[in-house]
Amino acid sequence: HVQLVESGGGSVQAGGSLTLSCTISGFNMQNLCGGWFRQAPGTEREGVAVLQQRGDFVQYADSATGRFVISADGSKNTVTLRMNSLKPEDTDKYYCAADHPTPAGLCPGVERVADLGHSGPGTQVTVS
Secondary structure (H helix, E strand, O other): OOEEEEEOOEEEOOOOOEEEEEEEEOOOHHHOEEEEEEEOOOOOOEEEEEEEOOOOOEEEOOOOOOOEEEEEEOOOOEEEEEEOOOOHHHOEEEEEEEEOOOOOOOOOOHHHHHHOOEEOOOEEEEEO
């Protein structure tokens, strides 16, 4: 049974930083597509960042490039999103997502992070 649990959300002033963490259980982290997406009530889901645990594939949304950093730690079963220089428009509920790569060994692009097979309940980020 795969389970994802996010933590690290909260309220922060504009220009501040937050680190979101996603703990994944029941999943082989050595063969991981992991990422983050965000969504506010009544809005579309927006992919923020995605990575592949094997290889060098990492991709960010334009809104996250240069400010956010995604990483994964197989020994801790975590996927982390470090968010710097936060802006009020980053206010959203953030969700962690994970799945195995395709049979061809590929992970989806950042715009499709929300389509990964497993996701958590989310953590709220508020920037004022």
